[in-house]
Amino acid sequence: MPMRVLISDPLSQAAVQIFKARGVEADFQPSLGKDKERLAAVIGDYDGLAIRSATKVTADTLAKAGRLKIIGRAGIGVDNVDVAAATARGVIVMNTPFGNSVTTAEHAIALMFALARQIPAADASTQAGKWEKNRFMGVEIAGKTLGIIGCGNIGSIVAARALGLRMRVVAFDPFLSSERAKSLGAEKVELDELLARADFITLHTPLTPQTRNILSAENLSRAQKGVRIVNCARGGLVDEDALCRALDSGHVAGAALDVFSVEPATSSPLFGRENVVCTPHLGASTHEAQEKVALQVAEQMADYLTRGAVANAVNFPSITAEEAPLLRPFVELGAKLGAVLGQIASAGIEKFSITYDGAVAEQKTKAITAAAACGMLRVFLDQVNPVSALHMARERGVMVEEIARAVESDYESLITVRAVTSKDEIAVSGTVFHDGRPRIVRLGEIAVESEFAPSMIYVTNEDKPGFIGRFAGLLGDAGVNIATFALGRDRLGGAAVALVAIDGPAPPATIAALRDLPGVKQATALQF
Template identity: 65%
Template sequence: MAPRVLISDKLSEAAVEIFRSRGVEVDYRPDLGKDKDALLAAIGDYDGLAIRSATKVTAKLLEATDRLKVVGRAGIGVDNVDIPAASAKGVIVMNTPFGNSITTAEHAIAMMFAVARQIPAADTSTQAGKWEKSRFMGAEITSKTFGLIGCGNIGSIVADRAIGLKMRVVAFDPFLSDERAIDLGVEKVDLDTLLARADVISLHTPLTEKTRNIIDAAAIAKMRKGVILINCARGGLVDEAALRAALESGKVGGAGVDVFVDEPATENVLFGAPNLVCTPHLGASTTEAQENVALQVAEQMSDYLMKGAVSNALNMPSITAEEAPRLTPFVKLAELLGSFAGQLTETSLSGIRLEYEGDVAEMNIKALTAAALTGVLQPLLQTVNMVSAPVMARERGILVEEVRRAQAGAYENYIRLTVKTERQERSVAGTVFSDSKPRIIQVKGINMEAELGPHMLYVTNEDKPGFIGQLGTLLGEAGVNIATFNLGRTAPGEDAICLVEVDGEVPEAVLAKISALPHVKQAKPLEF
């Protein structure tokens, strides 16, 4: 029986034709995504669900079907998909991360001009017969400083367009290397420097806990008076109430806003503010972009349903069916090693070296490297996956080095990941034993053996008597239960590492107390 796909949002007709040409039955019901109850009743009849942003793929919807195998999002954002719930049900979630990049970049530039020259207000006034030429005094863009917050795929395109307009471009992006910045023709700066120097600031970063409200009242206070702010990325990056106050005071000279915290935004604190241009999340809304993402999602879903091939999946590695049984535990190890290093990295990455030793060196290390890069980039780029991670690393000028060698030590299989930053190199190594469970076996040259649980506490300290007791006491008094406790040191009395699995999150106040213990150099929670 041919697989069936439901398209529950408005999608290009080209997608329908691709599904049918690949042997997939398809039902095009573009208004169904807006009707939760009707979608809930219908979902059990389909193997695939193709969506844009209107359909909400909730845990409740996923629980209503045992047939669904794949959800395909035509576009990059998957805020409307409960990925953990999909993973728990064994449903693959795919997106199309690069199909609308140019369109979104062009919209940001268009918004800059619209704000700088007050085009929407001037149009309304002129068509009302007012001819208020002196009222609409604009700002020239040439030679101004353009500040990019986020310089990945879309941000780099915006940078190119801004340079073409004879603007000076400065960029803040933790993953942007000096070499990549030079290639793009932008100056890499820290966030405070960007806020202080930029005449125009444009956001091109995902919404994560680290980037939420990255533009708040404190950030606005550091900006130049009269700055233009553009957000065509994600609602939630900007504190809307703070922006409203800044527009009214004149601190922010104008703003172009395409995205909002709550969408559809039929009411918003920003509406009615002076020198504000708003659009209804049009960043990806061109005929070309809609065609691109529709074609991509249909091709990806068809390839999976008909051939079992997985690409651009957010919750599953891209591995062929033949490779899966042997490779999967090493993919998990590589991603854990990457996540471990990524969560501990706080400065710009310049390079990543992966060393494969023993039997694993003969495997598909492309998939393993992609998994490791996914782990490294995940803390700041939450939508990254095994397909997009290598591309995002290249875009940011992160040099990736792979080394294969025969078994040289005690372990039959061995992977070491080294992260290079502006200040230092940090390495972490692991292996997979016969039980197929990944283990950490070395951190920063210190030998230890540890499994990684969902909640870990990483502590570096001087090896002095009494530390373990003090740490255990602090955790115990806070009601944080220890599941496993792993130690390693370079030599008695010298550098030591403590890796503790706990049964829940460690409160900030407890972390502060641990950090304040004598001889503790660093205490950081890790999530896996």
């Protein structure tokens, strides 16, 4: 029986031809994705599903997809796919992370010009028969400072175009090295400095717990008066209510938004303002970009269905069927160790290394390294995956080093991930016991053994009497239940660490209170 792919959203006919040329049967039904019931009724007949943003792939839909092996998203975001449910059912989820980059960057520049020269309002006035030349006084782009929040693939393209417009560029990105920033012609700065200096701010970072409302009321108040905001990345990066208040007060001179916290955005307090430009999520909407991502997703899906090749998968590393049983627990360990580093790093990571000691050093470690880098980067970059993680790290100037040593240690296999930041160096080690479950066995130079849990709290503190009681009491008062409590110290009265597994995510207020306890140096909520 030939492989069958359902295309449930509008996609270029060239993609259909790619499937057919590879011997894959393609069923083109571009309006089906809008009908959840019809999609669920037929999905069981297909090996692959090619989508854009209209199709919502839920856990209920996946439960009826008995044959489904792969979902291909023509575009970057996979927020319309229940990736966790797909992973649980063994369904590969792929995206096309780079096909929309130029188009989205150009839209950001276009919105910046529209905002600077009040083009939409001036157009409406002129077409209404008015001639209000003195009403629409704009500002020049040349000589202004552009602050870029998130300087990855798209942000880098925006930087290049801004420099061509004779703008000064400052960039905030935890994974952007000073050397990479210099090569782009940008100046790497912390967020507070960007807010203080930028005449225009453009966002090009994914929406994660760390970046949600990155332009909050507090941060908007720290921006210089008269700043203009452009967002072509994700709704939720800007606190829209706070932005309205900042526009009302005149602290923010204007905003241009292509994305909103709720989409489709049919109503918003931001609408109807002359100093606000709005477009309906058009960042990727050019003929060229649509063609690129359609061809790319068809190529990737066909390669997987006919040859087993995996590219740009968001939920699975490049591992063959023979290697999978042995490597899978170490891949999981690497990803979680990387995620620990990404979450506890106090500054941008400039160098990332992973060392393999013992039996694991003789295995195919590249997949583990990719998973570890992915775990580290995913704290800030939701589109990263094990296939693209090393590329994205290099793109941000982060050096990734892999060291394999067939040496003896206390463990049959030991993996250590280490990060060098602009402020310090941090490391965490782990192993896989015979039960197949990964564990942390060392934080820095301190031995501490702990299994991973979905929600944990990491604390470094001075080894002083009474700390554990105050720590546990604070959690108890906050209604946070402790599942496990692992402790370690370097010496009596020296530095100590605690890894606490809890039932559910730690409330931010609780973490803030922990940081205020006497002797605490760092308190961080961890999510896996």
